[in-house]
Amino acid sequence: MEAYLAALLVCLKPINLLLIFAMVSLGIVFGAIPGLSATLGIALLLPVTFGLSSETSFILLLAIWIGGVSGAFISAVLIGIPGSSSAIATCFDGYPMTQKGQSNKALAIGITASFLATFCSVAIATVLSPLIADFALTLGPWEYFSLCFCAITLVASLSKGNIWKGLMAAGLGLMLGCIGMDPINGSRRFTFGNVYLSGGISTVAQMLGMFAMCQIIRDSARGEAKMPDVDTKASKGFGITIRDYIDNIKVVLFSFGVGLWIGFLPGMGSGISNMVAYGYAKSASKDKTPFGEGNPSGVWASETANNASIGGALIPMMALGIPGDGITAMLISGLTIHGLQAGPLFMTEQPNLAYLIFACVLVSAVVTFIVQSLTKRWFAYILKIPYHYLYSVILVIAYIGGYGISNTMFNIYVMLALCLLSLFMSVAGLPTSPLVLAFILSSKLEGYFRRGISYAHGSYAPFVTRPLSCILLLLAVFCIIWPYLSEYLKKRRTATAADQAAKKAENYKVNDD
Amino acid sequence: MGLFEKKGAFFVKMKRDAVTGIVGLTGSLIWLLLIQYQTKQPANLLEPGPRLLPYVSFFIVAFSSLMLLIKGLRDWKKDPHPDKPYFPKGGILKVTKSYAMLVIYGIVMTFVGFLISTPFACFAFIYDLKGETNVKPLTVALISLAVTFGLYAMFVFGFQVNLPTGILFE
Numbered sequence: 001m002e003a004y005l006a007a008l009l010v011c012l013k014p015i016n017l018l019l020i021f022a023m024v025s026l027g028i029v030f031g032a033i034p035g036l037s038a039t040l041g042i043a044l045l046l047p048v049t050f051g052l053s054s055e056t057s058f059i060l061l062l063a064i065w066i067g068g069v070s071g072a073f074i075s076a077v078l079i080g081i082p083g084s085s086s087a088i089a090t091c092f093d094g095y096p097m098t099q100k101g102q103s104n105k106a107l108a109i110g111i112t113a114s115f116l117a118t119f120c121s122v123a124i125a126t127v128l129s130p131l132i133a134d135f136a137l138t139l140g141p142w143e144y145f146s147l148c149f150c151a152i153t154l155v156a157s158l159s160k161g162n163i164w165k166g167l168m169a170a171g172l173g174l175m176l177g178c179i180g181m182d183p184i185n186g187s188r189r190f191t192f193g194n195v196y197l198s199g200g201i202s203t204v205a206q207m208l209g210m211f212a213m214c215q216i217i218r219d220s221a222r223g224e225a226k227m228p229d230v231d232t233k234a235s236k237g238f239g240i241t242i243r244d245y246i247d248n249i250k251v252v253l254f255s256f257g258v259g260l261w262i263g264f265l266p267g268m269g270s271g272i273s274n275m276v277a278y279g280y281a282k283s284a285s286k287d288k289t290p291f292g293e294g295n296p297s298g299v300w301a302s303e304t305a306n307n308a309s310i311g312g313a314l315i316p317m318m319a320l321g322i323p324g325d326g327i328t329a330m331l332i333s334g335l336t337i338h339g340l341q342a343g344p345l346f347m348t349e350q351p352n353l354a355y356l357i358f359a360c361v362l363v364s365a366v367v368t369f370i371v372q373s374l375t376k377r378w379f380a381y382i383l384k385i386p387y388h389y390l391y392s393v394i395l396v397i398a399y400i401g402g403y404g405i406s407n408t409m410f411n412i413y414v415m416l417a418l419c420l421l422s423l424f425m426s427v428a429g430l431p432t433s434p435l436v437l438a439f440i441l442s443s444k445l446e447g448y449f450r451r452g453i454s455y456a457h458g459s460y461a462p463f464v465t466r467p468l469s470c471i472l473l474l475l476a477v478f479c480i481i482w483p484y485l486s487e488y489l490k491k492r493r494t495a496t497a498a499d500q501a502a503k504k505a506e507n508y509k510v511n512d513d
Numbered sequence: 514m515g516l517f518e519k520k521g522a523f524f525v526k527m528k529r530d531a532v533t534g535i536v537g538l539t540g541s542l543i544w545l546l547l548i549q550y551q552t553k554q555p556a557n558l559l560e561p562g563p564r565l566l567p568y569v570s571f572f573i574v575a576f577s578s579l580m581l582l583i584k585g586l587r588d589w590k591k592d593p594h595p596d597k598p599y600f601p602k603g604g605i606l607k608v609t610k611s612y613a614m615l616v617i618y619g620i621v622m623t624f625v626g627f628l629i630s631t632p633f634a635c636f637a638f639i640y641d642l643k644g645e646t647n648v649k650p651l652t653v654a655l656i657s658l659a660v661t662f663g664l665y666a667m668f669v670f671g672f673q674v675n676l677p678t679g680i681l682f683e
Contacts, residue, residue, distance in 0.1 A: 047674065048668075048672050048674070050672075050674065051672055051673040051674060052672070162584070164577040164580040164581050164584070165533075165577070165581065167573055167576075167577040168533075168537055168573070168574055168577035168578060168581065170573065171570050171571075171572075171573030171574035171577060172570075172574060174566060174569065174570035174573065175544060175567070175570040175571075175574065177566070177570075178566050178567045178570060182563035182566075184560070184563070185555060185562070185563055187552070187553055187555070187563045189551060189552045189563060189567065190547060190551045190552070190567075191551070192551065213615060216611075216642070217608055217611035217612060217615070218608065220607065220608075220611060220641070220642050220644070221600055221604040221605075221607040221608035221611065222599075222600055222601065222604060223601055223604075223644070386646065387642065388638075388639050388642040388643040388644070388646060388648070389639060389656060391638070391642050392635050392638035392639045392642060392657075392660070393635075393660055393664075395615070395634075395638055396631055396634070396635055396638075396660060396661075396664060397664065399618065399619070399622065399627075400627075400664060400668055400674065400676060403627075403675075403676060403677055404668075404674045404675070407675050409619065409622070409623045409677060412619045412622070413619060416612075416615060416616055416619055419612070419615070420612070423608065423612070424536075426599070427529070427599045427600075428529060428532075428533040428536075429529065429530075429533070430533070442566065445566075446565065446566045449561075449565070450560040450561060450562075450565065451560075453559070453560040453561065454559050454560045457559065458559045458560070
């Protein structure tokens with residue numbers, strides 16, 4: 001408690017509050033503009049943190065994250081295009097509300113739901129993470145390996161398209177992770193005699209190349225860097241009352257639970273939680289206004305669920321050192337840049353910094369709420385920023401970031417190579433998340449596996465004889481075979497139903513005769 | 514040339530999954546070769562050694578590529594029509610041009626540094642990304658200069674991040 005209060009006081013220092021305010025505002029802009037995202041904001045900000053203290057760096061990164069996730073609903077409500085995948089379901093009812101002239105109310109719901117869900121989920125994460133971290137300290141390399149393995153397979157199996165694309169992307173991530181020194185013996189792999197490759201591929205270069213550069217030139221070539229016209233008429237009042245909140249309390253509570261749980265699972269971040277929560281709200285609704293035609297419950301459900309995922313994703317990141325999604329993977333990289341390692345030891349050895357992360361997210365949520373409430377009438381102007389100027393500045397910042405990693409041009413060439421790989425992946429329909437997660441976890445995965453075998457004097461048995469490790473491995477195998485198993489069961493059920501129908505038809509025919 | 518055209522047309526007609534599978538299989542075979550030359554396996558190890566992860570990643574990419582190839586060929590048999598192109602008409606040329614611009618900026622920056630290369634690069638990026646929007650050359654030039662000097666001041670003086678000075682001026 002003492003460490004938490006100390007961390008909260010650090011966040012409330014005037015200079016830190018000012019930084020949070022600036023980064024939250026920038027995050028809202030990144031979140032609001034379709035094509036940009038909190039992920040891209042963090043990728044661009046990571047190189048800036050090289051010369052800053054760990055405290056300041058984390059304040060910057062976390063504030064832009066919270067602002068970015070929260071700001072995604074703005075374009076979803078105003079122009080019907082989600083700022084990121086976390087606000088897809090917000091479009092379904094948010095935009096029809098705007099078309100009906102209720103944009104002020106829809107924006108107010110987005111602001112309130114985002115704030116309450118982030119605040120409560122982070123409070124829960126703050127309480128739960130130390131408990132899970134204490135338990136995690138009792139685990140050995142076998143369980144950690146199985147946990148990392150399970151996280152990668154879960155992300156790969158949930159990839160859009162099919163599981164083989166997810167697995168291929170994860171395999172590519174592992175290949176990239178092989179480059180440099182191996183984590184046990186320190187022998188060099190795939191360095192081609194290049195001294196810069198000895199330390200492996202920089203995560204920052206990877207993020208900048210795969211997210212910033214690739215996204216910009218791809219969107220431009222596909223003609224997606226255009227924005228429809230947006231109504232900039234000013235709106236009066238906050239837009240909702242406490243009564244609106246109470247009327248939707250059931251939807252809000254369920255969506256919060258869904259968001260928190262889905263955020264906790266690796267790979268199933270806010271992009272999925274908003275859709276699941278919306279689906280539930282739609283099926284349980286008895287409202288007069290149908291869903292999809294401007295029902296406020298739809299916006300409550302989606303915005304509560306996607307922001308509740310923030311707290312959910314923080315739990316495995318802080319307690320186990322396992323990133324839940326692309327953004328938390330980047331935050332873990334941010335810790336690594338400052339010589340810190342996320343996980344149970346981080347919680348016990350660096351409590352001040354660990355609690356600073358929770359406190360900063362909490363303060364950022366409050367600042368986001370204040371900024372959004374005060375600037376709501378100007379949201380429409382964010383969507384009027386010309387893409388060609390914005391994207392050009394981002395490209396130049398990406399080069400600065402690439403150079404800043406090691407003060408050499410080498411990482412800029414790495415960025416360009418990874419941009420090409422990302423372009424190939426986009427054309428092939430391969431998802432990026434499994435690659436990022438596998439790349440980040442590759443050294444842990446290999447280290448735990450090889451250490452586990454060494455500790456067991458060359459035996460592989462503990463991976464399956466230790467109960468938790470065995471359960472996690474079974475879960476990983478289940479994740480891979482489930483899509484095929486479900487398809488097989490579905491086919492069998494259809495065939496049985498068809499057989500029964502044919503038999504019935506035959507019986508009727510006999511009876512008729 | 515005729516043969517190349519025929520081969521090119523064959524790949525265009527194939528389902529995207531099948532092409533991905535072929536590229537993945539080729540890449541994984543190259544990776545397998547590289548494992549032999551770019552990694553060393555110390556003798557008498559109690560654990561699998563540094564070649565474990567490279568082999569695992571090879572297996573994952575090769576197997577998933579094979580499955581994608583099979584899926585792509587099956588889909589192709591069912592529906593011989595090619596997939597909808599990922600880029601619209603002229604998109605491939607545009608993405609190639611944009612990528613070439615990024616590479617050229619990197620090379621020029623290596624030689625002449627950030628301050629000289631960035632205004633030109635920024636100018637080129639704005640013109641490349643503007644699409645059908647009308648922009649005035651003078652405005653773009655002024656914005657390019659402002660971006661260059663603004664970012665230089667912010668990173669060098671504000672965040673203490675060094676920027677490239679260029680091989681020619683070192």
